[in-house]
Amino acid sequence: MALISPSRRLRRTPFSDGVEAAGVKAYTVYNHMLLPTVFESVEADYHHLKKHVQIWDVSVERQVELRGPDAARLMQMLTPRDLRGMLPGRCFYVPIVDETGGMLNDPVAVKLAEDRWWISIADSDLLLWVKGIANGYRLDVLVDEPDVSPLAIQGPKADELMARVFGETIRDIRFFRFGLFQFEGRDLVIARSGYSKQGGFEIYVQGSDIAMPIWNTLFAAGEDLNVRAGCPNAIERIEGGLLSYGNDMTDDNTPHECGLGRFCDTQTAIGCIGRDALLRVSKEGPVQQVQAITIDGDPVPPCDRVWPLFAQGRRVGQVTSAIWSPDYSTNVAIGMVRMTHWDSGTKLEVETPAGRRSATVQPGFWA
Numbered sequence: 001m002a003l004i005s006p007s008r009r010l011r012r013t014p015f016s017d018g019v020e021a022a023g024v025k026a027y028t029v030y031n032h033m034l035l036p037t038v039f040e041s042v043e044a045d046y047h048h049l050k051k052h053v054q055i056w057d058v059s060v061e062r063q064v065e066l067r068g069p070d071a072a073r074l075m076q077m078l079t080p081r082d083l084r085g086m087l088p089g090r091c092f093y094v095p096i097v098d099e100t101g102g103m104l105n106d107p108v109a110v111k112l113a114e115d116r117w118w119i120s121i122a123d124s125d126l127l128l129w130v131k132g133i134a135n136g137y138r139l140d141v142l143v144d145e146p147d148v149s150p151l152a153i154q155g156p157k158a159d160e161l162m163a164r165v166f167g168e169t170i171r172d173i174r175f176f177r178f179g180l181f182q183f184e185g186r187d188l189v190i191a192r193s194g195y196s197k198q199g200g201f202e203i204y205v206q207g208s209d210i211a212m213p214i215w216n217t218l219f220a221a222g223e224d225l226n227v228r229a230g231c232p233n234a235i236e237r238i239e240g241g242l243l244s245y246g247n248d249m250t251d252d253n254t255p256h257e258c259g260l261g262r263f264c265d266t267q268t269a270i271g272c273i274g275r276d277a278l279l280r281v282s283k284e285g286p287v288q289q290v291q292a293i294t295i296d297g298d299p300v301p302p303c304d305r306v307w308p309l310f311a312q313g314r315r316v317g318q319v320t321s322a323i324w325s326p327d328y329s330t331n332v333a334i335g336m337v338r339m340t341h342w343d344s345g346t347k348l349e350v351e352t353p354a355g356r357r358s359a360t361v362q363p364g365f366w367a
């Protein structure tokens with residue numbers, strides 16, 4: 001592929017200077033912002049992530065902040081996940097749906113206080129939808145994108161690195177909870193979360209001015225841990241079954257088709273804008289669903305469009321993400337498969353740019 005021309009529309013991040021100094025080799029665009037995809041190579045980055053600790057500039061996970069008396073009400077309007085039991089200090093993975101039950105985003109909701117929330121978004125312009133709802137319903141809430149840029153610390157040595165910088169109490173944070181930790185006299189929200197299955201934290205860096213100081217402090221503290229700059233890794237996230245909005249799902253899909261039914265409480269999520277539509281479709285159950293799939297043969301080329309899935313010459317779905325896995329010595333993939341062919345062990349054929357290949361529906365993801 002040719003290079004991407006830099007411009008102001010393609011936003012840099014408060015860590016971009018550090019990312020460049022660390023030798024970033026490729027970027028993608030996510031929420032109109034630069035997201036690194038490769039440092040050494042996707043495979044070398046993958047092996048390192050599973051063994052050591054990496055620091056990821058995931059500023060592209062922009063925050064939609066809700067502030068005011070109607071913040072909790074607005075948040076519940078956006079998602080079919082019941083938020084009534086959610087306490088401040090918690091993070092929830094929440095499907096966001098439109099009036100048809102179609103997925104608009106799959107963010108992490110962070111409840112800072114009853115009247116203050118962050119929605120840590122995937123790649124779609126959710127701010128516009130949320131502002132539209134807030135204004136259309138005349139809600140008493142401010143909606144904006146604050147100067148908050150997540151920095152993820154991922155990998156088996158993440159606890160050790162973070163304890164050195166923020167103190168031993170950071171080890172006590174439980175999965176999808178956050179605490180406040182001091183850095184240069186500033187309070188930072190730090191959660192145990194992140195877009196990998198290797199474990200780790202996300203620092204919600206508030207104020208671009210402290211971004212590079214935090215970045216540099218973490219690298220200095222982790223020298224003997226073999227800390228490196230990294231990024232969400234395509235191989236590791238497919239093995240782990242972490243979905244990518246815009247790739248594995250779009251607004252044509254319901255949360256149930258995406259396998260996110262466990263994050264829906266549609267009966268009790270009173271106020272959710274897509275509730276009626278979802279109650280109708282979830283009565284029957286989805287007729288297609290996201291599945292783990294293996295693809296036989298040599299490493300597949302990059303998956304930059306859907307690859308049709310066939311059985312006996314009939315279309316039964318599509319592969320939406322695929323890559324060679326060194327640890328499993330096969331191509332691992334995520335696809336949307338029709339009900340008639342989604343049972344584990346079902347043999348299919350997939351049309352890739354490298355020709356037709358045999359594919360098999362798997363019992364689950366790998367990690």
Ligand code: THG
Nearest residue numbers: 061093106107108120121122150194195202242243
């Ligand atoms: N962290 C934060 N913001 C984000 C992401 C993140 N915004 C964009 C994108 N990632 C949103 N998508 C996801 C997808 C999966 C998960 C988080 C965000 C995830 N899922 C776990 C899983 O499926 O195993 C756990 C979900 C749960 O049990 O609650 O972590 O990564 N800040």
